[in-house]
Amino acid sequence: MGARARTAGIACPHMADDDVREEIRGLELEWMQAHQLRDADRLEELVADGFRFTAIHLDPEPMTREQWMGAALGGYLITSFSFESMDIDVFGDTAVVHARFSQIASYTVDLSNVFRLTDVWARRDGRWQVVARHSSILD
Numbered sequence: 001m002g003a004r005a006r007t008a009g010i011a012c013p014h015m016a017d018d019d020v021r022e023e024i025r026g027l028e029l030e031w032m033q034a035h036q037l038r039d040a041d042r043l044e045e046l047v048a049d050g051f052r053f054t055a056i057h058l059d060p061e062p063m064t065r066e067q068w069m070g071a072a073l074g075g076y077l078i079t080s081f082s083f084e085s086m087d088i089d090v091f092g093d094t095a096v097v098h099a100r101f102s103q104i105a106s107y108t109v110d111l112s113n114v115f116r117l118t119d120v121w122a123r124r125d126g127r128w129q130v131v132a133r134h135s136s137i138l139d
Contacts, residue, residue, distance in 0.1 A: 021088040024095045024121055027128055028083065036078040043072060048122065048129035055135040076107040084114070093123040100138070114138045 027046065034042035051065035063071075081103040089096045097119040105111040120132040 017090040020090045020095060024088050024090075024097060024128065025086060027121065027130075028086065028097060028099070028119065031130060032078070032081050032083075035072050035076070036081065038073050040073055043069060045127075046130055048124070048131045051129075051131055051133075053133050053135070057135075057137050071107060076111075077105060079104040079106075081105070095121040095123075095128070097121065 031046050047065060049065060053063040053068045084100040084102060086097060086099040099117045101117050102114045103112060116136045116138055118134045119130055121128050122131045
């Protein structure tokens with residue numbers, strides 16, 4: 001029985017990664033829902049200090065957390081969104097999300113489009129926070 005327990009323990013890291021993938025998948029949805037609803041408290045919990053947002057189609061320079069939060073809680077209006085696909089790689093306390101994402105949205109201009117997103121999540125003090133997003137428009 002002892003050998004069996006040790007053998008079963010070997011599979012746990014893969015199972016743990018699957019659990020992390022499901023948790024991150026849920027957090028991605030929560031993040032965009034909080035953005036859509038302009039839920040400042042939830043965004044404060046999910047978006048890490050030092051967060052950077054890169055979207056070359058908007059600005060060649062990355063946005064700071066403060067700039068992104070200002071837009072998310074200000075004039076950026078998401079009418080609807082959908083994750084069309086999502087793959088998640090787990091590296092210990094870091095998770096990288098590769099997603100195809102569509103939205104109907106505006107922020108001074110129409111931002112309705114399909115995007116390729118790369119999000120980086122870090123587990124700090126036992127909770128996951130997004131630390132970076134890169135967004136590219138798919139033509």
